[in-house]
Amino acid sequence: MLEKRLEVSAEGKKVYDIVIENSFSNLVKELSALDIQERKLCIVTERRVASYYLEEVKSILEGRCAKVEVYIFQEGEASKNLSTVDNLYHFLITHEFDRKDMLLALGGGVTGDLTGFAAATYLRGIDFVQIPTSLLAQVDSSIGGKTGVDYHAYKNMVGAFYMPKLVYINVNTIKTLSERQYHSGLGEVIKHGLIRDRAYFEWIKANKEAIAERKDEALAHMVEESCLIKRAVVEEDPKEHGVRALLNFGHTLGHSIEKLMNFSLTHGECVAIGSLLAADISSKRGYISEQENKEIKNIYAYFDFPALPKELKAKEVVKETKHDKKMEHGKIKFILLDQIGKAAIYQDVTPEEMLAVIEQGEV
Ligand SMILES: NC(=O)c1ccc[n+]([C@@H]2O[C@H](COP(=O)([O-])OP(=O)(O)OC[C@H]3O[C@@H](n4cnc5c(N)ncnc54)[C@H](O)[C@@H]3O)[C@@H](O)[C@H]2O)c1
Ligand SMILES: O=C(O)C(=O)C[C@@H](O)[C@H](O)[C@H](O)COP(=O)(O)O
Numbered sequence: 001m002l003e004k005r006l007e008v009s010a011e012g013k014k015v016y017d018i019v020i021e022n023s024f025s026n027l028v029k030e031l032s033a034l035d036i037q038e039r040k041l042c043i044v045t046e047r048r049v050a051s052y053y054l055e056e057v058k059s060i061l062e063g064r065c066a067k068v069e070v071y072i073f074q075e076g077e078a079s080k081n082l083s084t085v086d087n088l089y090h091f092l093i094t095h096e097f098d099r100k101d102m103l104l105a106l107g108g109g110v111t112g113d114l115t116g117f118a119a120a121t122y123l124r125g126i127d128f129v130q131i132p133t134s135l136l137a138q139v140d141s142s143i144g145g146k147t148g149v150d151y152h153a154y155k156n157m158v159g160a161f162y163m164p165k166l167v168y169i170n171v172n173t174i175k176t177l178s179e180r181q182y183h184s185g186l187g188e189v190i191k192h193g194l195i196r197d198r199a200y201f202e203w204i205k206a207n208k209e210a211i212a213e214r215k216d217e218a219l220a221h222m223v224e225e226s227c228l229i230k231r232a233v234v235e236e237d238p239k240e241h242g243v244r245a246l247l248n249f250g251h252t253l254g255h256s257i258e259k260l261m262n263f264s265l266t267h268g269e270c271v272a273i274g275s276l277l278a279a280d281i282s283s284k285r286g287y288i289s290e291q292e293n294k295e296i297k298n299i300y301a302y303f304d305f306p307a308l309p310k311e312l313k314a315k316e317v318v319k320e321t322k323h324d325k326k327m328e329h330g331k332i333k334f335i336l337l338d339q340i341g342k343a344a345i346y347q348d349v350t351p352e353e354m355l356a357v358i359e360q361g362e363v
């Protein structure tokens with residue numbers, strides 16, 4: 001039985017727990033600590049996740065709170081927009097949700113991001129809980145309070161920093177993910193090793209078969225280690241004034257590709273492509289060695305990440321980076337690797353450097 005608890009603090013005070021288990025058995029106990037007895041709960045989820053987990057989660061909550069409502073939307077990044085949030089607001093209003101009620105985000109990063117944003121803004125803020133079911137959401141998006149939606153395909157353009165009251169992870173839900181979506185989550189997992197923790201990167205390399213086979217021990221270790229890394233960064237810099245930008249490694253070009261491909265590639269796949277390109281720039285600058293760059297390429301190759309789509313025009317990919325949220329006074333804050341396990345922010349990466357690594361066609 002897996003039972004881990006990581007406290008997430010801000011300014012020295014605990015804000016919420018990340019509970020890592022391998023079932024939903026303790027979900028009610030954890031929610032009861034948030035006084036759900038008198039509160040209405042709205043499970044926000046999407047069709048695919050609902051087909052796997054809604055009945056189980058709903059049935060264990062029924063009778064434990066004032067009422068359980070369910071709001072279901074169409075799965076996929078194309079739903080992460082204001083229109084879905086608008087429909088959710090309408091649902092909450094017509095079902096008379098008030099400030100004491102609570103939203104539960106049951107699903108991947110799309111569900112967590114949009115539910116968190118609705119919670120941040122509905123009635124100027126109601127409580128919400130993250131119940132992440134994808135690997136990506138368990139290791140990354142459910143932690144740290146970045147909530148939001150895409151706006152006309154511009155990634156996460158509208159949002160708020162808004163903390164959940166609890167992150168409840170059932171690691172076993174990873175088992176029902178498609179191969180593609182599982183690998184997508186590994187895009188963020190490898191990022192954690194690259195930016196912050198060489199030993200974790202080495203562990204990923206040494207355990208790649210167990211990771212690929214989704215062995216219980218490998219999943220438990222990977223989710224916990226990534227949560228520890230993400231927690232450390234967001235505790236240090238909750239609102240991305242500094243070090244939190246390192247979590248954006250691979251995202252400057254990754255988000256451009258995600259938008260230009262109209263979400264036909266997943267977020268994690270685009271982050272992986274963006275990470276390989278950022279590693280190439282780091283290598284060309286002599287920050288990491290060719291050998292280190294090869295090690296990075298090998299691990300992404302092992303997990304079969306897609307190549308940069310041929311139909312993309314390098315100039316358009318670079319142009320799109322102008323909409324990055326890390327832009328300051330017209331200068332992009334680009335994350336490069338000083339070494340494996342150590343990333344840094346650079347404000348002098350030129351469009352030509354980005355063009356060169358895209359056009360060299362090695363990714
Ligand atoms: N807020 C943050 O800090 C943060 C961090 C990283 C990514 N994100 C955002 O997260 C999103 C990507 O998250 P994602 O990859 O989870 O996407 P997602 O929510 O679309 O889930 C991916 C796919 O997996 C399916 N799925 C989810 N859980 C499942 C399960 N247990 N079994 C079977 N299928 C399951 C979903 O139906 C969907 O088709 C992007 O929008 C990205 O921008 C946010
Ligand atoms: O938590 C963070 O901070 C991150 O940057 C994590 C990223 O993996 C995530 O994709 C995030 O949503 C990107 O943020 P954005 O501010 O670039 O939209």
Ligand SMILES: [Zn+2]
Pocket residue numbers: 140188251267271
């Ligand atoms: Zn990401």
